[in-house]
Amino acid sequence: xxxxxxxxxxxxxxxxxxxTACGASPSPTAKAAAGTSAPGYPVTLKNCGATTTYTKxxxxxxxxxxxxxxxxxxxxALGLGDRIxxxxxxxxxxxxPGRAAAIxxxxxxxxxxxxxxxxxxxxxxxxxxxxxxxxxxxxxDAKNGFATRADLTTVGANSYISPGGCDQDTSHMTIDxxxxxLRDLGKIFNVGGRAEKLITESRERISGISxxxxxxxxxxxxxxxxxxxxxxxxxxxxxxxxxxxxxxxKAGANNAxxxxxxxxxxxxxKEKVAAEQVDALVVxxxxxPNPEAYARKLLKEFPQWPAAKNERSLVLSDSIYLGPSxxxxxxxxxxxxxxxxx
Numbered sequence: 001x002x003x004x005x006x007x008x009x010x011x012x013x014x015x016x017x018x019x020t021a022c023g024a025s026p027s028p029t030a031k032a033a034a035g036t037s038a039p040g041y042p043v044t045l046k047n048c049g050a051t052t053t054y055t056k057x058x059x060x061x062x063x064x065x066x067x068x069x070x071x072x073x074x075x076x077a078l079g080l081g082d083r084i085x086x087x088x089x090x091x092x093x094x095x096x097p098g099r100a101a102a103i104x105x106x107x108x109x110x111x112x113x114x115x116x117x118x119x120x121x122x123x124x125x126x127x128x129x130x131x132x133x134x135x136x137x138x139x140x141d142a143k144n145g146f147a148t149r150a151d152l153t154t155v156g157a158n159s160y161i162s163p164g165g166c167d168q169d170t171s172h173m174t175i176d177x178x179x180x181x182l183r184d185l186g187k188i189f190n191v192g193g194r195a196e197k198l199i200t201e202s203r204e205r206i207s208g209i210s211x212x213x214x215x216x217x218x219x220x221x222x223x224x225x226x227x228x229x230x231x232x233x234x235x236x237x238x239x240x241x242x243x244x245x246x247x248x249x250k251a252g253a254n255n256a257x258x259x260x261x262x263x264x265x266x267x268x269x270k271e272k273v274a275a276e277q278v279d280a281l282v283v284x285x286x287x288x289p290n291p292e293a294y295a296r297k298l299l300k301e302f303p304q305w306p307a308a309k310n311e312r313s314l315v316l317s318d319s320i321y322l323g324p325s326x327x328x329x330x331x332x333x334x335x336x337x338x339x340x341x342x
Contacts, residue, residue, distance in 0.1 A: 011262050013301045020296075021257060026148040030080060030152070034057060037055040037056065038055065038056035038057065041056055041190065042054060043056050043187050043188060043301070045160070045187065045188065047159075047161060047184075048137060048161040048166035050149055052158040052160070053081070053158075054158060054188055057083070057190055058130045059083055059085045059130060060083070060084045060085045060127070060128060060129045061080075061085065061126055061129065061130070061131045061133065062084075062086045062129040062132045063075070063084060063086070063087040063088075063089050064088055064119055064132065064134045064139040064146075065095075065117050065118040065119075065135075065139075066134060066135025066136060067095075067135070067160075067286065068135040068161055068321065068322070069091050069179070069318045069323060070322040070323040071089065071134075071135065071162060071181070072089040072098065072106070073094070073096075073132040073318055073323045073325065074181050074185055075097060075185065076102055076103070077182070077198060077277075077325075078182070078184070078185055078186065078191055078195060078198070078324075079191070079194065079223040080101065080191070081106060081190055084107065085107055085109060085127060086109025086111060086119070086127055086129075087107065087108060088111070088113070088117070088118060088119060088238075089103065089203065089316050090104065090290075091285065093318075094318045094319075095316060095319040095328040095329070095332070096319075096325055096327075096328070097326055099318070101131055108112070108167055108186050109127050111123045111127075111150055111249075114145050115303065116144060118146075118147070120145050121145060121146055122147065122150065124147040124151075124152075125132060125147055125152075125155055128155060128157075129152070129155070130156060131158050131160065131226055132158075132159045132287055133160050133162070134162070135165055136163055136166075136168045137161055137165055137167070137168060138165075139161075140152075140161070140341035148307060149219055160188070162177075162181050163178075163180045163181055163184075163322070164177055164322070168265050169265045170242050171240075171242055171263055172241070172242075173243040173322065174246040174248050175206070175207075175247065175326045177243065178326050179199045179202070179203075181285065181322060181323070181324075183199065188332070199222055201327075202243075202326065202327040205327040205331070206327050206330050207251065209251065209296065209327075209330050209331055209334050210251075210254045212244065212329075212338070213251065213334050213337075213338045214252070214318065215341075216337075216338045218253050218254045219252075219253050219337050220253075220254050220255075220256035220276070220278060220279045221254060221255060221281070222238065222249055222256045222276070222280075223239035223248070223257075224237055224238050224281070224282075224284065224298070224321070225283075225284045225286060226283045226286065226288040226291035226295075226296050226315070227288050227291075228286060230265060230267070231265070231267030232267065233268050233269050234268070234269055234273070235269070235272075236268075238257050238261075238265040238267075238268060239255070239264070239265060240255065240257050240258055240261040240262075240264060240265055240266040241255075241261070241262070243320070243326070244282075244307060245258060247326055247329045247330055248333065251329075251331075251337065252281050252334055253280070253333060253336060253337055256279075258276065259307045262275075273302070274304070277298055277305070277306065278305040278306065278307045279305075279307055279310075279312065279337075280306075280310075280314070280336060280337055281298060281299065281307045281312065281313040282333065283295045283313065283315045284317065284320055285315055285316070285317045286317070291315045292315055295313040299311065312336060312337075314332060314336045316333075319332070335336060
């Protein structure tokens with residue numbers, strides 16, 4: 001059964017972001033607050049046109065849905081799950097052992113969600129947060145029924161939009177944006193050492209894999225969301241540009257459908273999909289109870305693909321999105337395509 005979601009939600013989060021640099025720097029506001037700041041503070045971030053100052057580590061964090069797990073997974077990876085008072089993010093599974101269960105156990109705030117499956121304005125303000133994380137600027141748009149960044153300041157809350165979420169164009173996102181998210185959260189919560197350790201380990205792991213597959217021929221890979229409809233054609237959730245292309249490249253692969261669209265997703269007919277050479281299939285699971293069945297269905301539907309002839313497919317979830325686990329996606333794809341090299 002095909003899963004249909006509001007287009008705004010799918011494009012605000014299933015795309016799941018790209019890149020805006022958010023650096024820490026002192027400001028007059030920060031200096032003024034220094035006298036009442038906790039050790040290691042104040043910290044000031046410039047984020048998507050707003051300047052936010054932190055005088056202590058946030059303790060009442062709200063994580064908006066945005067069809068993402070980038071933010072909640074990054075908080076958990078940094079050991080900050082106890083700061084979350086309401087989380088709306090979940091993919092239902094993860095490449096990281098125990099992460100899906102850890103996300104499921106987080107408090108939700110018992111919120112009645114709006115039509116976009118996210119937290120409406122009054123409910124958000126009623127949570128009395130001191131930090132709200134949104135995948136994109138969509139989550140702070142009054143037209144969508146959400147509390148704005150200005151609204152949040154009236155209850156003493158800072159707000160943060162993840163890298164690439166400023167203009168919601170995720171087509172240029174890379175793995176470096178995942179590192180930026182970790183680095184920014186490290187600054188906000190004064191756990192920069194933990195963030196840099198995660199970044200260094202990920203970089204080293206990816207570099208090692210890339211070095212092993214560098215001389216191998218790059219297969220053409222189709223990346224598609226499992227049972228998701230986001231357009232008018234038979235295949236409207238094919239990943240064309242974004243962080244997955246960086247992941248594919250580092251795993252020794254090409255995106256088979258990169259040339260079919262200039263935006264993040266391609267919306268294609270069955271005939272167009274059939275005409276492409278697909279050497280391997282990567283299905284992205286977003287709250288689908290059986291994405292493996294969808295992968296088998298596609299291979300059966302297109303028996304002419306080398307992927308079907310070689311039964312070469314893989315299901316991924318959070319590791320291929322923005323977040324702290326891109327190295328796992330690189331590793332799993334490299335093993336699928338280059339078992340002897342990886």
